Amino acid sequence: MPEFTVKVYVRRKEGVLDPEGNTIAGAIASIGYKGISSVRTGKIFIIRLEAPSADSARKDMEKVADKLLSNPIIEDYTVTVEQV
């Protein structure tokens, strides 16, 4: 079976407060980089797996993101797939 690299990006939903992002935005300004309007934080999961197709790799990892990697109450995720 072909091998894929799936990247799952998990981040706070639009509109959900991101205190860490806000604090980092302030810190960036304090070291002299102006013009930052917002910083949103998140996590990235880089997963290597074997799957019959890119599509099935995506579908499986979307389920994983739903059930495990993200908290659907406050977080969104996106999934990208690349064949190795």
Add this chain to the structure above:
Amino acid sequence: MKAAVVVFPGSNCDRDCYWASHNIAGIDTVFLWHKERYIPPVDLVILPGGFSYGDYLRAGAIARVSPIMGAIRDFAASGGLVLGICNGFQILTESGLLPGVLVRNKSLSFLCQYVYIRVERNDTPFTRGYNVGDVLRLPIAHNEGNFFAPPDMLDEIERKKLVLFRYCDSNGNITEESNPNGSMNSIAGIINENGNILGMMPHPERASELILGSRDGLGIFESLKEGYA
């Protein structure tokens, strides 16, 4: 002897450090605001525990870039004494003033408990009041206290005898069970080569009075004070 306790936004052991240093150990102590660019005439700067900037990004990572840290660097370079406790230790490693890094506890959870640490050297201004091999009972309270260094750096730390405290059992034995957070070589506190900067995860300021269950930590403040008597 005079001391200053730095207050970062999110520092929360600043008052405890002040209390132990000023009221218990009798060191003339002042607070120092993180936006200051100069250190007042003091002999010791304490970086207290807490969650500077909420521990956001990485523990100590944002405090590192605050104005006072430039002044602390100069102060340390000219031989001034610096004591970083818990988050203060994390700020010192983030700043490069001490080697290594403190990563997440092996258990992946916050740990508040008493631990035993063994004094590895007493030829430093921080530990002159102890004997080598003394076992101290101090509390820890942290999420990221797991000391990590790449192999070369760890070798150097050991070779240069920079480890001042190691986690141990109540008899002073270094064991895996007595290492609360997974720190390499059970490291609980290290100094720099010049011996004037100490970073440690356990909280000596919380163990400076019998009524709080231990006064084993007071020796650090007393050692510092005696050196200046």
Add this chain to the structure above:
Amino acid sequence: MREPAVTVKLAREHGLSDEEFGKINSILGRTPTYTELGIFSVMWSEHCGYKNSILLIRTLPRTGESLLAEPGKENAGVVDFSDEYAIVFKIESHNHPSAVEPFQGAATGVGGILRDIFAMGARPLACLDSLRFGPLSDEHTRYLFRGVVEGIGFYGNCFGVPTVGGEVYFEEAYRDNPLVNAMAVGLVRKDKLASSVAAGVGNLVLYVGAATGRDGIHGATFASEELSEKSGERRPSVQIGDPFMEKLLVEATLEMIEKGLVVSVQDMGAAGLTSSSVEMAAKGGLGVELDLSLVPQREEGMTPYEIMLSESQERMLFIVEEGKFDEAKEVLERWDLHYAVVGRVTDDGMLTVRMNGRVYATIPVDALVVGGGCPAYEREPVYPKYLDRVNGFTPDDFLPAISAEEALVQLISSPNIASKSWVFRQYDHQIMSNTVVLPGGDAAVLRIKGTGKGIAVSTDCNGRYSYLAPYTGAAIAVAESARNVVVTGAKPVAITNCLNFGDPYNPDVYYQFSEAIRGIGDACRALGTPVTGGNVSFYNESATGTVVYPTPVIGMLGILDDIASFITASFKQEGDVILLLGETLPEIGGSEYLKEIYQAVWGPPPSVDLAKEKAVQDAFLEIAGLRLATSAHDVSDGGLAVALVEMGIFDRENPLGFVLNASILNGFSEKEYHLFLFSESQSRIVMTCREEHLSKVKEVLSRYDVKSLLLGKVCGDKFDFGRFSIPVSDALDLYYNSIERILKGEWK
């Protein structure tokens, strides 16, 4: 922006009855606007308006010479402590948010109660958390439990307040509706006590802290299809806690109060900007006008309705004189806090809400608040039939199915009794360097620097008792929380309460509630501990209608006049004699023993004689004052056997065994032996003393007419119960490791 038309249907969707909607129309002399409807609905909600509870709550004893604020008038209760200081404390629920998102729900619960404390000008000293979940064998419960504990730790640890105590119970009744009650205690200089009473017409209304988002706007109040289609936006309603922001807020708030820059202050908690502005104005007999276009907003396109109802966290509202604004600004800017002047105090007694030049609400503030226009209901309590079904059990109805040894082993390994060290070690309980007695015992003890004095704090409630006997259960909650404090050597002085119940319109629930109030009232009167305030949480039910046990959690405050005289629960030295104060009756109903061994919830629970309770507590306090007690522990869940084992292993590093006086057991049948060991009779304390002090102790007890029983001696490395013994090392392992084993899936 155009607001939806207000109809009876929309009012119903906002949780208002047709009568209430009629009342609103007649107060205003017109149909309310959409924003006004939202404001009425939250102010008249159970949470802010105490509709179904206030008339009963007013029957509680709420006065006492040590109380420095009128209960309910300020954000938290205030108790006289020393010449210079007062103690401020309060407990509040965050049950529903924690059921939805346990980490954030619990974290924001802690944040909310801390703001109540520092809004009084007090520096938070300690937190306690009273938690209830379903059975720990349930996977969803473990998820909630882990999340709640982590959330509490996250917030309290970062903020920098020690979490020193509380309780954790696991019962089927809480499976879908966990209870998360957070209590905070603070210290304030009496001359710096802040007020939440608005004053000074023309003074500025100053908004400080986090920007306002759509967080926490009640799902039910938002059901307008039309609105959601038009806006086409997602409206997250989970509140996110930012303890770092809160830390900045506490420092800035206390500094502003210290410098005399604040006329009054209140946190924006439930119902956010609405309740804080309205309550401050109403208490001062004044009005307030707000311009919402000045409110810092985190999201685009927010409506007046949303801004007024948002429950975004870490926000405070100050009333400040115009002449002191510049100085206040300086403090806020130094702490990197956002702020905005969003209105003024007026003399017209009205809440006036404007945005972009248009008026969205004009309501008499008095019409919105408790004691004013907010409805208050009282119904005749009706005795529920279920009480007959679950009561009537007597010790004749059972035969011991397993040995006493097996029962004890099972009890000390059970999640309700086993050590909660897995929980407490995730909380920083020593920060602020005041914690003298760490969590895990009866009450936490904190010294107050510079006074030589200390406080003891505890939370308590056995929901199972309250379910089986609502009056008795509530009275026991007060009695036991007082006893928890007494065994540390502290004198109980006042309570705060968090009343967790189901739907008040359910007659069974209303009966439980009214009986609980009666029980709390009687117990507080008997023990001399007035009620300083608290919180009512109704509608704690699962989607399928399972009602939680009626759970009136009591937060007790005690004072130690000499901090050096504190007592802990662990045995201190071999040879000390062990004495049981109080009487052991064959009261096994409602016990942990019945539930754990027989999976049975059968009443009646133990009775409580409040006069005897008071005598035991007073007698012990005299013994403690004479420094005769070397250790002391309240006898509660699991009875005498569990209490004795706990005393042997509370000091984990220096455990000690004991041997029971075999003569006590003479003539006991097997069943009587079980009843002796596991009965949960109230008003009992186990204490130890040096043998040479025994006669003095007994002399004190006889003066108070308190019965006692010489149980045995502290010695050795096993717990010798006469007919069996267990090694101390086994007990240590079971007591300290059971919860972790269950969480790791090693045990069921």
